[in-house]
Amino acid sequence: MTVSIQEVMTTSPVIPVMVINQLDQAVPLARALVAGGLKVLEITLRTPAALEAIRQIKAEVPGAIVGAGTIINLQTLDAALEAGSEFLVSPGVTDSLLTAALNSGVPILPGVVTPSEVMRLLDRGVTAMKFFPADAAGGIPMLKSIGGPLPQVTFCPTGxxxxxxAHEYLSLSNVACVGGSWMAPASLVDAGDWAEITRRAAEATALKP
Incomplete structure (x- = not known):
């Protein structure tokens, strides 16, 4: 069953941004996050283990919606789709990447940071976007300013x-969810402290105003 971009944006208030360094950590990490209520998981394509991690989590973690982040070109797009990614996240966007993503039928959260970038995506019928790097690019005041002339766009701020x-971001009318990694820092993952990760995920799940 195909996941919609609305499901990706509204299932959980926080999308964990996961960097999988060791493949054997992927499934227990995903299980810990889902147990805490965070079902939408972004696996960044920054490590050699990422693509196989997507496959394993999809196969072994019921209830997880598994996507690929750091989609930067057609090669990473194709690899993510081949691994079975249910959604795609990019730090920015190019015409060729957006065209291929839209043609794939798999929802994408393309990254933007300026009103001009937002308007270009609106021209292509895209209304759900990643605002990245959120804090460095003006954060909450920037999102409020963009929301004035462009209220039809919904954002997932990340960075x-x-x-x-997080709660202040989530209180904005044009923010549906946020992306972050604080629920599962490398120190907890390497220690195998899945209980603490589940506790942090539960706190994140309760953030929605």
């Missing part, structure tokens, strides 16, 4: 989001 500011 610099943490437990202290």
């Amino acid at each position: 610099g989001i943490n437990p202290k500011n």
Whole structure:
């Protein structure tokens, strides 16, 4: 069953951005996050284990919606689709990447940071976007400003989001969810502290205003 971009954006208030360094950590990490209520998981294509991690999580973690992040060109797009990614996330966007993603039928959250980039995507019928790097690009004031002339766009801010500011981002009318990695820092993953990761995921799940 195909996942919609609305499901990706609204199933959980926080999308964990996961960097999988060791493949044997992928499934227990995903299980810990899903147990805490975070079902939409973004596996970044920054490590050699990422693509196989997507396959294993899809096969072994019921309830997870598994996508690929760091989609930067047609090669990473094709690899993510071949691995079975249910959604795609890119830090920015090119015409060729967007065309291929839209043709694939798999939902994409393309990254934007300026009103001009937002308008180009609106021209292509895209209304759900990743705002990245959120904190460095103006954060909450920037999103409020963009929301004035472009209220039809819904964002997933990512970059610099943490437990202290996530709720404020989520309170904005044009923000459906945020992306972040604080639920599962490398120290907890390497220690195998799945219980603490589940606890942090549950706190993140409760953030929605």
